[in-house]
Amino acid sequence: MTVTVRSAMLTDVELLQELARQTFPLACPSTTTADAIAKFIAEHLSAESFRGYLNDDARQTLIAEVDGQPAGYALFCTDEPRDPDVAHALTVRPTIELSKCYVLAEFHGAGVARELIAGGISRAQTQGFAAMWLGVNQENVRANRFYEKMGFQLVGTKKFLVGERWEDDYVRERIFTRHVESA
Numbered sequence: 327m328t329v330t331v332r333s334a335m336l337t338d339v340e341l342l343q344e345l346a347r348q349t350f351p352l353a354c355p356s357t358t359t360a361d362a363i364a365k366f367i368a369e370h371l372s373a374e375s376f377r378g379y380l381n382d383d384a385r386q387t388l389i390a391e392v393d394g395q396p397a398g399y400a401l402f403c404t405d406e407p408r409d410p411d412v413a414h415a416l417t418v419r420p421t422i423e424l425s426k427c428y429v430l431a432e433f434h435g436a437g438v439a440r441e442l443i444a445g446g447i448s449r450a451q452t453q454g455f456a457a458m459w460l461g462v463n464q465e466n467v468r469a470n471r472f473y474e475k476m477g478f479q480l481v482g483t484k485k486f487l488v489g490e491r492w493e494d495d496y497v498r499e500r501i502f503t504r505h506v507e508s509a
């Protein structure tokens with residue numbers, strides 16, 4: 327089994343939408359309704375949404391493939407965090423957000439997610455970022471265990487809206503370096 331990671335292109339929007347449709351529900355707690363999931367996918371994970379992300383200079387999207395077949399994706403955002411809870415919790419700048427990391431269920435535990443994160447981190451370090459951060463649902467035990475394993479330490483909490491319901495997220499941060507020369 328060979329895992330490869332590549333940057334997504336505009337021709338990948340349908341593929342990304344399909345990966346997102348299959349994997350977003352896997353991240354939701356049992357309390358999230360099917361309606362709320364469908365609404366979130368329609369508003370944030372449509373082909374149109376991904377076209378916007380791919381055309382946005384502040385966003386970078388990676389696709390993981392297993393033996394050439396799509397297996398997952400990750401999306402990173404370089405904007406300074408606007409959520410005051412996040413801005414307050416993070417300890418290092420400049421930082422990049424791991425905004426989405428989703429792997430098809432059949433490839434969980436296979437090292438695909440690790441390769442996506444490793445690909446994102448090596449690109450972020452090359453671009454001069456000192457840290458990476460993310461928000462993850464507090465009830466998503468598997469993802470929290472995975473991020474802990476990948477060196478993302480718990481630094482705070484935040485809220486995340488899915489449908490009509492505010493979910494509780496942990497904020498996690500992985501520091502590459504505490505000292506970055508200013509440009």
Ligand SMILES: CC(C)(COP(=O)(O)OP(=O)(O)OC[C@H]1O[C@@H](n2cnc3c(N)ncnc32)[C@H](O)[C@@H]1OP(=O)(O)O)[C@@H](O)C(=O)NCCC(=O)NCCS
Nearest residue numbers: 352353427428429434435436437439462467468469471472
């Ligand atoms: C989160 C995700 C990217 C992690 O990738 P993965 O390949 O499943 O991660 P790994 O298997 O390497 O690590 C998961 C860890 O959680 C553990 N785990 C799984 N279920 C668990 C549970 N219910 N309780 C405790 N630990 C659990 C696994 O054993 C593993 O730990 P280990 O390597 O020490 O044994 C992937 O599961 C995924 O795409 N999930 C659905 C979407 C999602 O939740 N994305 C994150 C949104 S922020």
